[in-house]
Amino acid sequence: MQPGARGTLWWRALAWMALATVFTATHWPNLQLDLPMRGSDKVLHAVAFMMLALVWWPTGFIRSVPLFALAAASWSILDEATQALPFVHRHAGVEDAVANLCGIAIATLVIVALRQDPNAPGHAVRALAWRMVIDRPQAWMACAASTVLGAMVGGVILVTAQSLLRQPIKPMHSALIGATLGVAVALHATIVVMLRSMEARLRAQRCCPACGVPGVQGPACAGCGATVPSSAWMVPLARSLGGVPDRHWIRVGLVPVGIAGLMLVLIMAASIAISIRRIEALQPYLGPEVDPGMRLVLDAVALAVAASAGLWWSRRAAGRIRAKEAIECLACGHDLRGTVAESGIGRCSECAEPFRMPMDGSVRKEG
């Protein structure tokens, strides 16, 4: 069995379950949520559809991000529209649909921001590690445990924190936001730890990035015949941002943070400008009468846009620096043209930092 095949099946089962849960919740006849404040259900809508989209993306049914976003958006609108059916006894609202779309927008931005560059060093091993990890039931159990723990800890922390504020937010709101943040942090930490140890194992055992068979010797895998350069198992530069050394911190770190800040300022300016114009159709979303839940959802979208713009910029900058990997030493800047490489790996004559040599040598000609 190919690595990742079993894990993908589990993802799909989880995705269908999540879909059924959200659909049931949104279509339960006459569901009356005892929410402490007007607009809280907007946050629920956004969180539910964000989670749904994030669970569906790794199923691999749709691999193009724009197509995926379009499908998810259509589903969310259909979900809201069918609530208008008479026998459902629910209320279909434009603002609910907007909240759903906001949740999907945030999920799409997260997906774009976390997308891996296939040319980044160590990508093949990282991708294999992901597929091997999702195949293991222990990994799913660890994730379930950290989800529960993260939700509880995050919820408690935010409820406590808001009660100390001079103008406390409603506990229901803060519990929900705290739980969402807690789950994100706990899941991220768990997954990073599992991936790191799996990557280390795959490197040590020289596993084929295509089929996962350990102990590959020579240029091709004996198991599946795939061509495997030895640079596949090379450990990427230590202590680095985006796979490039720290001396590039301005291009890869500072500038992207500035871009994110600029995006936030622009969005704020635009929303102030539009709310001054007082366009009737936009009144539920801008201006003094916006319900607090909707405002929270819109703020979250603005933050997600800014953060993913910064991340995207950072990744692009790192990619451009790495494109010169075999031309200029990433660690010290020494000219590498003319350095001899053995089975895809060269070594800088100045600082001994290893670099990957493209198999066809095309990159070196450009320089």
Ligand SMILES: [Zn+2]
């Ligand atoms: Zn193989």
Ligand SMILES: [Zn+2]
């Ligand atoms: Zn060097």
